[in-house]
Amino acid sequence: MAGTFSQVYIQYVFAVKGRENLLQKPWRDEVFKYMAGIIKGKNQKPIIVNGVADHVHVFVGLKPAMSISDLVRDIKNNSSNFINEQRFIKGKFSWQEGYGAFSYAHSQIDKVYQYIAHQEDHHRKKTFKEEYLDFLQRFEI
Numbered sequence: 001m002a003g004t005f006s007q008v009y010i011q012y013v014f015a016v017k018g019r020e021n022l023l024q025k026p027w028r029d030e031v032f033k034y035m036a037g038i039i040k041g042k043n044q045k046p047i048i049v050n051g052v053a054d055h056v057h058v059f060v061g062l063k064p065a066m067s068i069s070d071l072v073r074d075i076k077n078n079s080s081n082f083i084n085e086q087r088f089i090k091g092k093f094s095w096q097e098g099y100g101a102f103s104y105a106h107s108q109i110d111k112v113y114q115y116i117a118h119q120e121d122h123h124r125k126k127t128f129k130e131e132y133l134d135f136l137q138r139f140e141i
Contacts, residue, residue, distance in 0.1 A: 004064065006063065006064050007061070007106050008061070008062045008063075008064065008103065009047070009059070009060070009061055009062070009103065009104040009105070009106065009108070009109060009112070010059070010060055010062050010068055010101055010102065010103055010104075011057060011058070011059045011100075011101070011102045011103075011104065011112055011116070012056075012057070012058040012059075012060070012068075012071075012072050012075070012099055012100065012101055013055065013056070013057050013058075013099065013100040013102070013132065013135065014055065014056060014058075014072065014076065014095055014096065014098070014099040014100070015054055015055040015056075015095070015096040015128065016053075016054050016055065016093075016094075016095060016096060017093075017094045017095060017096045018096070019054045019055070019096065019128065019129075020054060021053035021054050022053065022054070022089050022093060023051060023052070023053045023054070023056070024053065024088070024089075027086070027088045028051070028053075030086075031079060031082065031083060031088075032049040032050060032051070032056070033049075034078075034079055034082050035049045035056070035058060035075055035079050036049050038074060038075050038078050038079065039058070039060055039071070039075065042066060042071060042074060043063065043066075044060050044061065044062055044063060044066055044071060045060060045061030045062075046058070046059075046060055047059040047060060047061060047109065047112075047113060048113050048116045048117060049116075050116045050117060050119050051119055052119050052120055052123050052128075054128055055128050057115075057116040057119065058072075058075060059112055059113065059116055068101050072099050072101065076095045076099075079095075080093055080094050080095055100132065100135055100136070102135060102139055
């Protein structure tokens, strides 16, 4: 077969260092757009980037030539540099080490998109820790 065809959908979840509430509303969307630009710059497909003050969800269509860990490393490094260069916070911003990466089928794209799009509503009922533990349990990790 000539050519390579793939449909790999990954949701990344990662937190602000110390799970501090540093991603403030006035500039949060700008950071999420910047993250989407990082993903596009790596020739991957950003589906949605959204989150709340202490963590982010990044949903991407990943080509097989890009490793899951390389993309999240680049997103975290470049976005933390951007936040620091823009001086959105006093002191130094950084992401917590580690991340979650969860894979989905094409048929689940809309459901995952809607879940990520409504993070603020979701976190009125559930903490980040509760949400993350649910992910780990659901994915049997």
